[in-house]
Amino acid sequence: MRYVDEYRDERIARALVADIARRVTRPWVLMEICGGQTHTLMRYGVDELLPREVELVHGPGCPVCVTPLEIIDKAVAIASRPEVTFVSYGDMLRVPGSGSDLFRVKAGGGDVRVAYSPMEAVRLARAHPDRQVVFFGIGFETTAPANAMAVWQARREGLANFSMLASHVLVPPALELLLRSPRNRVQGFIGPGHVCTVMGYRQYEDLSRTFHVPIVVGGFEPVDLLEAIAMLVAQLEEGRAEAENQYVRSVSYEGNLPAQRILEEVFEVCDRKWRGVGLVPRSGLRLRPAFAAHDAETRFGVETTSADEPAECRSAEVLQGLVRPTDCPAFGGRCTPENPLGAPMVSAEGACAAYYRYRRHAAGP
Amino acid sequence: MCLAVPGRILETEERGGARVARVQFGGIVREAHLDFVPEAAVGDYVMVHVGFAISMVDREEAERTYRLLEAMGLLAGEGLDGPGADVAPE
Ligand code: SF4
Numbered sequence: 001m002r003y004v005d006e007y008r009d010e011r012i013a014r015a016l017v018a019d020i021a022r023r024v025t026r027p028w029v030l031m032e033i034c035g036g037q038t039h040t041l042m043r044y045g046v047d048e049l050l051p052r053e054v055e056l057v058h059g060p061g062c063p064v065c066v067t068p069l070e071i072i073d074k075a076v077a078i079a080s081r082p083e084v085t086f087v088s089y090g091d092m093l094r095v096p097g098s099g100s101d102l103f104r105v106k107a108g109g110g111d112v113r114v115a116y117s118p119m120e121a122v123r124l125a126r127a128h129p130d131r132q133v134v135f136f137g138i139g140f141e142t143t144a145p146a147n148a149m150a151v152w153q154a155r156r157e158g159l160a161n162f163s164m165l166a167s168h169v170l171v172p173p174a175l176e177l178l179l180r181s182p183r184n185r186v187q188g189f190i191g192p193g194h195v196c197t198v199m200g201y202r203q204y205e206d207l208s209r210t211f212h213v214p215i216v217v218g219g220f221e222p223v224d225l226l227e228a229i230a231m232l233v234a235q236l237e238e239g240r241a242e243a244e245n246q247y248v249r250s251v252s253y254e255g256n257l258p259a260q261r262i263l264e265e266v267f268e269v270c271d272r273k274w275r276g277v278g279l280v281p282r283s284g285l286r287l288r289p290a291f292a293a294h295d296a297e298t299r300f301g302v303e304t305t306s307a308d309e310p311a312e313c314r315s316a317e318v319l320q321g322l323v324r325p326t327d328c329p330a331f332g333g334r335c336t337p338e339n340p341l342g343a344p345m346v347s348a349e350g351a352c353a354a355y356y357r358y359r360r361h362a363a364g365p
Numbered sequence: 366m367c368l369a370v371p372g373r374i375l376e377t378e379e380r381g382g383a384r385v386a387r388v389q390f391g392g393i394v395r396e397a398h399l400d401f402v403p404e405a406a407v408g409d410y411v412m413v414h415v416g417f418a419i420s421m422v423d424r425e426e427a428e429r430t431y432r433l434l435e436a437m438g439l440l441a442g443e444g445l446d447g448p449g450a451d452v453a454p455e
Binding site: 002003006034035036061063064089116117119138139143145146147149153157192197198220248251252256258259262347349 | 415
């Protein structure tokens with residue numbers, strides 16, 4: 001496929017690995033922020049091609065993994081109501097809440113549907129005025145504009161039976177939290193290419209400057225990631241700390257302005273709890289008051305309860321790159337993709353699931 | 366979750382005040398809304414995420430890595446392994 005296959009070319013990958021090996025003189029710890037990048041790294045064994053000086057740790061960039069338990073519990077409560085058709089991205093169905101999950105609601109006869117796009121939920125609301133259609137709006141800045149557009153469209157058409165359970169998260173505040181942590185070991189970041197496709201990389205330039213850390217916005221194919229790693233190693237070896245863009249074929253400095261405009265119109269910034277990480281100030285998006293009529297939390301009056309993660313799950317440390325999934329005692333035994341204890345084992349982009357799926361059953365490197 | 370896949374616009378239509386395209390990804394054709402890339406036209410490559418195009422692929426830039434490595438002489442003399450991988454799932 002055009003613009004995919006050529007970025008999986010082994011010759012180019014090998015040339016980039018040689019380039020990295022030539023530049024590196026001492027150990028560096030790098031983090032890819034985005035779960036989609038974690039998935040590519042594991043799937044193609046990119047980490048195993050690198051010289052031993054370059055250590056990759058995996059970041060918190062899996063929206064499924066960081067959606068808090070309380071929101072899953074709310075989703076379960078809303079989806080269980082007889083008048084509701086609950087529409088979600090597929091990954092969310094098996095994420096365990098404190099008591100149940102959406103998959104079990106569906107198996108028990110609940111009207112829970114999987115959609116590829118939020119516009120499918122708008123279509124359902126249009127076609128079934130007798131049903132309350134609720135869309136589970138999760139995701140980072142990449143996904144939020146599409147979800148915003150669905151709410152905007154529903155309001156424009158006066159679809160009173162459409163609402164959204166919104167739990168969006170923003171990447172830069174989480175990155176800032178990681179960088180401020182006294183336990184942080186990360187010396188350079190691969191920036192999230194599709195988040196930056198929407199938002200541009202001005203915010204990453206600010207972070208790079210404030211914390212004197214190199215950030216290279218990277219794509220999602222093996223060659224993209226190797227090139228981003230080569231650029232990071234070059235910066236570190238030369239003592240530079242800048243924001244650079246490897247993924248120029250999709251990312252511009254300003255980002256996608258029409259997408260940013262709809263985000264701004266529909267959502268406002270709020271504090272948000274990240275599963276496994278805790279409360280991150282100003283790291284979430286919620287519906288603006290002008291769209292309150294389409295807010296599922298208000299419409300169904302679901303209680304905010306606080307819920308605890310299973311004590312055994314070490315997702316908090318996994319999501320901050322402090323331990324590897326294989327360091328978790330439950331990994332591959334009591335916790336598997338069929339029977340996940342924590343969200344990072346559910347999503348294909350969760351670090352635990354990526355390790356499990358791509359041959360990392362034995363102790364990690 | 367944040368995955369976006371490049372595809373080529375086959376045709377576009379107006380629907381309820383919005384522009385929607387049929388986009389080809391390898392062997393699959395899917396719909397994508399063009400609200401965020403109003404300038405996109407038939408034949409353009411766009412990155413599509415959850416049913417919306419979020420950017421137009423810069424063709425010049427897409428060739429850059431390859432050209433760079435070629436210029437560095439890093440691609441010479443290596444045997445070619447065809448890209449065998451399938452299209453990543455969404
Ligand atoms: S392996 Fe399972 S229990 Fe352990 S950190 Fe990952 S999700 Fe949590």
